[in-house]
Amino acid sequence: MVKILGKYEFPEDLYYHPRHTWARIENGKVRVGIDDWGQQALGRAIAIRVLPVGRHVEQGKPLAVVESGKWRGTLYSPVSGKIIEVNEKLVKEKRVELLNEDPYGEGWIAVIEPTNLEEDLKNLIHGVENIEKWIKEDEEKLKKGELR
Numbered sequence: 001m002v003k004i005l006g007k008y009e010f011p012e013d014l015y016y017h018p019r020h021t022w023a024r025i026e027n028g029k030v031r032v033g034i035d036d037w038g039q040q041a042l043g044r045a046i047a048i049r050v051l052p053v054g055r056h057v058e059q060g061k062p063l064a065v066v067e068s069g070k071w072r073g074t075l076y077s078p079v080s081g082k083i084i085e086v087n088e089k090l091v092k093e094k095r096v097e098l099l100n101e102d103p104y105g106e107g108w109i110a111v112i113e114p115t116n117l118e119e120d121l122k123n124l125i126h127g128v129e130n131i132e133k134w135i136k137e138d139e140e141k142l143k144k145g146e147l148r
Helices: 036-042 117-122 128-143
Strands: 002-004 008-010 015-017 021-026 029-034 045-050 062-068 072-076 081-086 110-114
Touching: 002 128, 008 036, 008 128, 029 036, 036 128
Parallel strands: none
Antiparallel strands: 002 008, 015 021, 021 029, 029 110, 045 062, 062 072, 081 110
């Protein structure tokens, strides 16, 4: 786990989409969720709607809509493929606080059976130096009001 700017935690083994979702490769499948920067920017999550199992998603296209007291927005899929599992704790049990409390563990969002993983991974952020550069750039954009 690498700590960025003293306040954001990023597991080094994950791949990150520039819109703040993560991808963990597990036996040829991809578990996805919101990263620490994204969940902190979101604030306390109060609701989430995830595309259903069986739906095909494209890299960089909507996977879920999440709401907090201050924001409602789209979470984007880090990879293309078919959704084969949705986190029932978030959806059915309505335990959306897991997005904030454990974004890389119990707060995962979905599992995707990828259709083009090798190519998709090329478009994601991976490695400590790349993660640090990306987060520092997003922090600057946020300060300037350029990030929404």
